Amino acid sequence: MSSTGPSFPVSFSDIDVECWGGIKEDKRCEFAQAGEEVRGLLPDSMIHRWALDKANLKRANPEDGASKLYRPILDPYEFRLLELKPGEHNDALQGSLHHCSLELVAIESENNPITWRTPDEERYTWKFALPVNNLTAPMQYTALSYSWGPPVFEGKISCDGHEKAITRSLETALRHFRKEDCSVVFWIDQICINQDDNGEKESQIPLMSSIYRHSLNTVIWLGEASPGSDLAIRLLEDINVLLQFNNSSISPEDFERWGLPQADSESWKALWSLLGRSWFSRLWIIQEVILSTSPWAMCGYDCISWSKLSTSCYHLVTCGISRWLQQTQAPIQDARTRTNDQGDLCQLASGLGEVKEQCGQGQSGPPLLGLLVKTRHAQCYDARDRIYGLLGVCYHGDAAAVRVSYAQEYTAASLFHDMALHYLQPKPGSPINNVLTCVDHESPDLPSWVPDWRLPRETESLGYSSFSRNIYHATGTRSPPVSERVQITNIEERSQLSIRGILVDKLVRTSDQFIEPDLTYVNSLSENRALLAAYSFVSSNLDLFSPVKEHGVFSSFWHTLVAGQDAGGMVRCPESYAEIFSLLLDETTGQSPSLPDQTYSLRQLRPKGKGRLEVASLESRTAGRSFQDVRAALRRVTRNRRLGITSKGYLGLFPRYCKNGDLLYLVEGCHVPFLLRPAGDIEGGHRLVGECYVHGIMDGEALKLESADKADIVLV
Template sequence: MEEHEDNLEGFVVPHRYVDSLLLQQFEIARASGLTLAAANTDEASMGRMLDQAQVSAWAKLKADQYKKPDVSQATTRNQYKPLTNPYEIRVLELEPGSPKDHLKCKLHHCTIEFEHTGTTYTQFALSTDNLTKPIWYTALSYRWGDPQPVRHITVDGYEMEITVPLFDALNHFRNSTHSIVMWIDQICINQEDKDEKSRQIPLMGRVYQHAINTLVWLGTSDAVTGQLFGLLNHAATELILDFSQLQIPDGLQQRGFPSANDKIWDDLWDLLDRPWFSRLWIIQEVALSRNAWVVCGGHSMSWSMLETACANLSAAGVSQWLQEKAPKEGSTDHCQRVVKLGTFGQEQSMNLLNRARESNCWDQRDKVYGLLGIIRASWVRVDYNRTYTVGRLYRDVAAQALQRHELILASALQSVDHDYNETLRPVTDCEHFARGVLPSWVADWSQPRQTAPLSDRTGVYGNPKAVGSNSILQRQISIHEDELHVKGRLFDTVVEMTEVMRKPDISYNDPQTSNKEVLVRCAEVAAKSTSYPGESSVSIFEAFWRTLVVNKDADNRQRAPSSFEEIFSLLLDESTGQHPSLSGQKYSKRQLQPPGKGRLELSNLSSRRPGAAFQELKTALRRALRNRRFAVTKKGYFGLVPYWTKQGDEVCMLNGCDVPYVIRRVGHEGSGQGVADSYRFHFLGECYIHGMMNEEVLEMKELELRELVLI
C-alpha cells in the first residue's frame, strides 16, 4: 500500500485509513509486528492482547505434536508445502514495492489452535516454526470475480495465477516500505487440492476470529466515492438523533442531506449493490471478525459505522424510497441487507441456511460449508470431491439436523420452496425427485426463495403449542433413506384455484384493468361461495381479503388491521364494477357518504393518510401472493397455495408445525416400513388456509392422526 494522502471531507489523512467520525484507524498487519493502528487500540490495551506466559506454556505442551512440513513435496507445479497439523493455516506476506513492480509474496505456516483462557480475544496465530512467536495478520474479504482472465504474481519463487479483483486489491494495498501480512483464501488454501479444501473450510471461522482485523475490499473508487462515504458518515450520526421526523423525500435537504433529485442517491445505491454484498462467504466473515473495515479505493469506514448508517437510512424510510426508485425491478433493499449481515452471528442454528439462500457462490455446496464458522455443526461432512453432489449434501444436512434435533420440523419444512424454473420442473412430473436430486421435503438452498415464508412460529397464526419445540414431538418423526415419516392429519382437498401470481400488485389507477389479474380473478373464484365454513361468523368478504394478505400487516408481525378492509372494499368494487362484489361485504361510513361530502374515493388513496394505509396493504399483499395461487378447498375454505398445486392435492396439518401444507399423493411402491402406498406423498410446500390456522384444527377428533410418508 503506497503512502500518499487523500482529501476527504476537508480532512487530510494519510493512507493509513481513518474513520473520521469515531477517530478510529485501520492499518493492515505488518510482518515486523503489531502496531497500534492495526490493533485499533491504545498501548495499555495492546499489551493485554498477548499473554506470553500462556503462549509459552501452551507451546511447551504442543511442541511434540507439531510436525515440520515436508519441503520436498513442493514441486514446480505446486508451490504449496503440505499442512500437517489440524489447525495449521498459511498466511501471505506481500513484499514492499512500487505500483509498477511485479507482485512478490511469501507463504508462512502458522497455527490458530491456541486461544487465551478467560475473556481475552486471541487475535493472532503462532508460527509452526516457533510456537511462541505470534503472527499478526489481516483477513481479506473480497469478491473473487470470474475465473478468467487471470493475473500473475510470484509466490515463494513460483508463478501463480489469481483473479483480477484480487490482483487489483494486492496492487492497491502493497506498501512501498514494509511487508504486510494477510490471509487470503484464494492463495492461502491450495484450491487444486480438494482434500485440503475440505480440511481448511471448517477452520475459516477461527481464521477470521484470530485475525487482528478484517479488510472488506469493495473494489476501486471513482469520482464520487469520497462523497458517498461522507454521506454515510452523516447518516450514521444525523439520522440517529431523530429519524422519525424525517419526511422522505421532501425533507432530506432540511437535515443536511442532498436533495431527492441529486444523482448521489443513485450512486449510493450502486455502491451498496457492489458484488461483494451478495457473496455467501461474507456472512461468516462479517459475523466473526473482531475489527472489520470497509475500503473502497482510498476511502474507508469501520463496518460498525456502515451498519449504523444503513440502519438509520432504513429506519427513516430512505432505503425503501431508494429501492422503489431503483431501475432494476425486484431490487433488494441494500440497506436492510447490510443490517441483516450484522445479525447472522446471533443465530447459531441451521435456520441460517434459509436466510443465506439469496447469497451467491460458485459452488452450491458452499451454501452449507460457507456458514460452518457460525453454525459450528461439526457433524457436517465437508467434501469437495465431485462424487459428493449438492443434492446429497443438502439431503444429508437436512436429515441429520432433524435427527439431532438441531432443526425442528416446522423450520425444515418452511424452507422448502420449490423453484418454478422450467429446467427443474420439481413437482409437475416428479422429474426433479426421480433423478434423485432432492427428496421433496428437502430445501434446495442453492435457489432463492420463490415465496415469502408464512410462519414466524410465534403463534400469531394459530397455536403456539403446535410449533413442536419439545422432544416428544421431535421423536414422532423418523427418516428412512430418502423418506421422511411424520405424524399428521389430512384435512381437506384443493378443488379450484387461480393462475399463479408471479408479480402481484394492486393499483387505484384504472383498477378494472390493472387489478384484473389479482383482485378480479381471485374475487371471481371466491364469489362462487355463499357462506364460509367454521363455527365463527366470518363473511365471504372478510375471509377473502384476510386470505389475500395471509391475515398479516405490512411488517408481517401483527394481525391484518381493520384499515385494510375499507381499502379492499373500495378497490374491489371499482375493479369488478359490482356493488357489492362479494357476500357480506362491508362499507365504512366514509364510503357511504354522498359524492363531494367527505366520501372515500380512489383519488383519496394518493393523499397522505389513506395513501399510507394503501401502501401498507400493497406491501402485505405483494409479499403474501408472490408465486402463489388463490384456492378454494372442498370444504369451502379460502387459501393461498404453492405454485405447483393442482386440483386434487391435499391439505394436511403435521404435528409440530403451525401452518398447513399441501401434499400430493403418489403411488410408488412402499419402502418396507409398514406404511401403505396410499399415504405416501410428495411435499409441495406450506399454505395459508383462512380459519385453519388455529388450535381447534389440531384437536378435531374426527381427523385421524396418521403416519404420512414424504418422499
C-alpha cells in the first residue's frame, strides 16, 4: 500500500472526482486523508447563521469526558468519524474520534453553482461532513464495508487514550489501510457507533443513507489475500471486457474461443472461492453498496471497482457460466448429481449492481418486502437488523412505517408482525398474496400468516414473483383482484386476520419430504432417488386418482414435479419436458410404461441408431440442455416440499409441514392455492400452512365447482 495519499485541495473546484476520489492508476485504493482544512468553500453568511443555531447545543468539553471513550451524540444529524493515525503495519493501532454533522449539504443547481440544503435532497455534489467543533472546516472520509466475523473481540485499537476491543477482521483491515506518514479518516460502524448503547444505535440507523452518500468513497474489505485470490480478481477484470458484447449462452467447450481460461483452470475455482467469502453473505452490505458513490473491493492489496465486479458477475449469469460454476464447484464428487447449498454466488453481486443502478437513476427505492424476499439468505447477529439494515435503500413510505428500536421488549417477532400489518393495508397490487406466499416456517411466537424473516427460506416461492401471475390463475384467468376484505379481528393482540376464500378440497395422502432432490441420467436405477420416491408414492396410490382421470396420471406426475414452471420460473413449462421425464422414469424403474397414460415422443419411438432419444443422448448439447432445464426446475420447486393427493384425486406439491386433513383453499386476492389447518382452540380459526401447486386447479377450474362459494376465513 502506498504510504502517500491525496491532500485536501484549497477548494472543491480543484477536485477531479474521477481521479482524486477513487483509485489511482496503480489500482491501489486511496482513502480520505486527514490534513489541511478546506478553505474558501462555504458562503460565510449562510454557514454562520446555520452554525449559530448549533451553538445553542450544550456540548461537553472533550476534556470533561476524558474518562470515557464515547461522548454523547446530541443532534439528529451528528455522527462520529475515526481518524486512523499513521504507523507501520505491525505497530499498535492508534486513532481519534471526531464528532461531525451531516445536516448541511452542498448541491448544484442551474442558477446557483452551490446551494445549501438539508439531507432530504437526493443529489449530493461534494462529499464531506462538518466537525461540530469547527462547522466551517469540511472533513472528508471513506466508509468501510466489511464482515465483522464471529462476535469475538480479540483485536484492539487505542482511541483518544482509551483501549477499545474490536474484531480480528477489522483489526486486519485497518492494518492494511493505515499509512506510514499521514492519518486517514474512516466511518466504521463497529468503532464510530457505541454498540453498547441501544438508544444511540437507534438514532444512527436513520443516518446510514446520508453517511454513505456523503463519504468520499467506500472500500469493501473482502479479507486477506489467499492463494489464487489475485487470479480471481484478474479474471473478473478480463470477463468485464471479454463478455461485454455477448448475448448468448457459453458452454465450457466455448471458453477458449472467448479468451476465457480452460474449464479445469484454477482461476475458476479461485473466483468461486472469492465470491463465497463471508462479506457477500452479510445483510448490511446491501445498503452499503447501493448508497456508495464510488465503492471498491479489496482483497489483501488487490483491488477492483464494484462496478466491474458486479458487471462481470452479470455477464457470468446471463451467459450461463454461473450455473456451470455452481454445478462444478460444489463439494461432492459427481458433478452431474451434486447439490450446492450456497446457490448462485454470481447472482447476488449481479442483483446488487442492478438495484444500485436503479437507485442511481433517481428512481424510488424498491418495496421493503421485495428486499426482504431477496435478502433472506443474508446474515446478521440481531434479527431486527434484517429490516433495519434495508431502511436506507427501500421505498421511503415503507421506511417511515418502521419502528426502530433495540429495546428488549420490542422483539424481532414484534417487528415482523408490525411489518406484515403494514403491508396488508389496502393498496394497489396484491399485498395479501405477497405476504402469504412469503410464509415458509412454523414459528410459535408469530401468527401463522406473518413471515418469519429470522430464518432463511427453505423452499422456492411458487406465487410471489410477478412472473408467477403469468403461470398460475387459480382464482381466475385474469390477475386476482385486491381482496375485498382483509381485516384484523383481534384488535388487542392483532393476531387474527379475516380474509375471504373458497374451500376446494382436503389433503388425504402425503409423501416423505424431498430433502435434496435431484435428477440424473447416470446410474438412474440407483441414483435417481427423488424421481423413484415420487414414482413409488404415485404408483402406490393410483386408486385415489379415479375422480380426475381426465388430467392423466403421467401428465399430473411430471407437471407437478416442476410445478408447471420452466427452469427459470418465468413461463409455463413446455410440453417437451414430458419426453425427458418419460425417458428417465422408465430408465429409473426398469419398466415401460411406468405409469398409466404415459406418453412417448416420436424421437423415443425411433429405432436405435436412427435418431432415437436415449439416455446417452442427454450428453449431447441440444438434448442435454433440455435435461438440465428439467433438472433445474425439479430441484428448485420440490426441495423441502411433499407430494400429496387430495380427496378428489388431485396431485400436488405441498408444504413440508402439511398433514392429512389439511384443507385446500383459494384465497381472494391470490393466484395460487393455500393449505390451511383448522385451529381447534379458536372457533372458525385456521392456521396457514403455506402455498401449494395442485395440478388441475391452477387455471381457475375449481371455481366451476358447485361448492365454490366465498366464505370468511380467520387466520390465527
